[in-house]
Amino acid sequence: MLTITTEAAQVIGAIVASSPIPQGGVKISAKPVNDTESRLELSIVEGPTASDAVIEEEGTKVFLEETVSDYLEDKVLDAQMDEGQVRFTIQDQGPEQPLA
Numbered sequence: 699m700l701t702i703t704t705e706a707a708q709v710i711g712a713i714v715a716s717s718p719i720p721q722g723g724v725k726i727s728a729k730p731v732n733d734t735e736s737r738l739e740l741s742i743v744e745g746p747t748a749s750d751a752v753i754e755e756e757g758t759k760v761f762l763e764e765t766v767s768d769y770l771e772d773k774v775l776d777a778q779m780d781e782g783q784v785r786f787t788i789q790d791q792g793p794e795q796p797l798a
Contacts, residue, residue: 700726700762700770701791702755706777709784711758717742723759725750726775728766738766740786 702710710724725743728736746752746761753760762770773788 699751700753700760701774702753702758702760703774703776704756706775706786707756707758709777709779709786710760711756713784714742714758719744723752723761725761725763726766726770727763736765738788 722744729739749764751762751767
């Protein structure tokens with residue numbers, strides 16, 4: 699399942715709280731670019747559809763469209779602030795560390 703960093707959860711929470719839908723969440727979906735490529739798109743929505751996967755982190759809700767859920771299975775969503783702008787990144791999860 700997609701992992702959401704603390705920074706991303708805080709940024710998403712602030713964005714959603716200041717939106718017209720403060721009780722909603724962020725939906726990640728695929729937007730076709732051409733016949734063979736798509737790009738990920740984030741939008742603020744009231745709630746998930748029946749086929750969306752739901753991830754909650756620190757009270758923040760992220761809804762994954764069914765078509766992107768498998769792709770994001772082993773990814774990490776992070777966010778950085780840069781001169782007042784938010785930049786989201788998706789990275790591969792690092793190797794799991796053995797428990798001591």
